[in-house]
Amino acid sequence: MLEIDGSIGEGGGQILRTSLAISALLNKPVRIYNIRMNRPNPGLRPQHMASVKVLADLTGAELKGLEEGSTELIFSPKGGGVKNTVIDIGTAGSISLLLQAITPYCIFTGSRVKLRIIGGTDVKWSPPIDYIKYVAAPLFKKMNIIIDVNLVKRGFYPKGGGVVDVSFHPCDELKPIQIGEQSKILQIKGVSYAGNLPLHVVKRQAESAERVLKESGLIPANTPIEILQEEPVNVLSPGSGILLYATMDKDGLLGSDSLGEKGVPAERVGESAANSLISQLKTKAGVDQHMGDMLIPYLGLAAGSSKIYTSNMTLHTATNIMIVEKFLNVKFKVLGGLNKPSYIEVEGRYLNQLR
Incomplete structure (x- = not known):
């Protein structure tokens, strides 16, 4: 044992x-x-x-x-x-x-x-x-x-x-992988969502995230940025959040996310996810810290x-x-x-x- x-x-x-x-x-x-x-x-x-x-x-x-x-x-x-x-x-x-x-x-x-x-x-x-x-x-x-x-x-x-x-x-059988340093951002996608909250929460999260990404100076102007804005749904407890993910040129894929909290403006939620993604993109890494952990086994x-x-x-x-x-x-x-x-x-x- x-x-x-x-x-x-x-x-x-x-x-x-x-x-x-x-x-x-x-x-x-x-x-x-x-x-x-x-x-x-x-x-x-x-x-x-x-x-x-x-x-x-x-x-x-x-x-x-x-x-x-x-x-x-x-x-x-x-x-x-x-x-x-x-x-x-x-x-x-x-x-x-x-x-x-x-x-x-x-x-x-x-x-x-x-x-x-x-x-x-x-x-x-x-x-x-x-x-x-x-x-x-x-x-x-x-x-x-x-x-x-x-x-x-x-x-x-x-x-x-x-x-x-x-x-x-x-x-x-599992295949070994090689995901090293990346050189180009192909696209950024995301999803902004909420439950038992107004649609404007979803929109503000998405729009603030996109604004921060575009103003960062890190992402070329011709890079597609698409953040899906989900219609709010009925849930047992209210909440919101946003996920962003960047597809890279050499098999890289980086994600970042942020959850809404009571008293925290929706703009802050979107900005937090965007800033996290930007900091990871600056490293030119192929996987983010969560996947670096999850892939180990x-x-x-x-x-x-x-x-x-x-x-x-x-x-x-x-x-x-x-x-x-x-x-x-x-x-x-x-x-x-x-x-x-x-x-x-x-x-x-x-x-x-x-x-």
């Missing part, structure tokens, strides 16, 4: 999600201790327990220590098959973070897996579901990971109630040499690297450093060599 110290690196829920994702994929038990010990409220919280329960259901895993506040968990997968199912995370638990935990297992079941997931589509401390659809999924496809994401209904904090249909295509599982250039090497990414190295017995090389634009490379391994 592999043992993982949950207090290393960023010491949060990311360690739990990555460890369980690879444990389920390899069908190998894992013991995680010191779970979230670096946090003000250590141990498992309801949103973490949801991911554990879902993966346990999908894999037929035996669990020990699954209770709120627990700082130790033993997860022993049994390799059960996945059936088409409905997953209700409860309230506004992040659907995007749940997808990070279950995707590695779901793509390697040998058949298509279709899930309906109910929870939060646009919540703090996690990428919005549009990021998964418009940024993560296209980059995953370059590695032979095909995921169809269909947003049925948005769900904001605190009541959630968002609905997303996800279809995971079966994958036999797949790079280790893609036989051959992979290399990515991320706009910011976060502590989340560094922690993910530590976990993946321990599980897969691979060695990542990082040229750059923490909180800096960085190259990350690895010689991945075939999955059938690890099982």
Whole structure:
């Protein structure tokens, strides 16, 4: 049984999600201790327990220590098959973070897996579901990971109630990728949205983002900028947000997002997303900091040499690297450093060599 110290690196829920994702994929038990010990409220919280329960259901895993506040968990997968199912995370638990935990297992079941997931589509401390659809999924496809994401209904904090249909295509083998420094912005797209709020909120978010992008001096005047303005929808809790993403000339794809908050003008929301994208574009990186983090397990599982250039090497990414190295017995090389634009490379391994 592999043992993982949950207090290393960023010491949060990311360690739990990555460890369980690879444990389920390899069908190998894992013991995680010191779970979230670096946090003000250590141990498992309801949103973490949801991911554990879902993966346990999908894999037929035996669990020990699954209770709120627990700082130790033993997860022993049994390799059960996945059936088409409905997953209700409860309230506004992040659907995007749940997808990070279950995707590695779901793509390697040998058949298509279709899930309906109910929870939060646009919540703090996690990428919005549009990021998964418009940024993560296209980059995953370059590695032979095909995921169809269909947003049925948005769900904001605190009541959630968002609905997303996800279809995971079966994958036999991952392809290594090379996404280095970029030299040209091909286009910028985005989506501005709201629930239980006036249409002018959507328009102000989009227009302020476009204004900041055009005034930055970084983006050539002939670069297409298209930000979709969604009609506001009925939701359980009001909210708004915006996603921007830039397609680059050498397979690069950078995303940025911002969520609306009570008392924060819609213009500030749009400006925040635009300024974040601009700062990433200045690095000429091929992937943003979220994808730099999310790609790590797949790079280790893609036989051959992979290399990515991320706009910011976060502590989340560094922690993910530590976990993946321990599980897969691979060695990542990082040229750059923490909180800096960085190259990350690895010689991945075939999955059938690890099982």
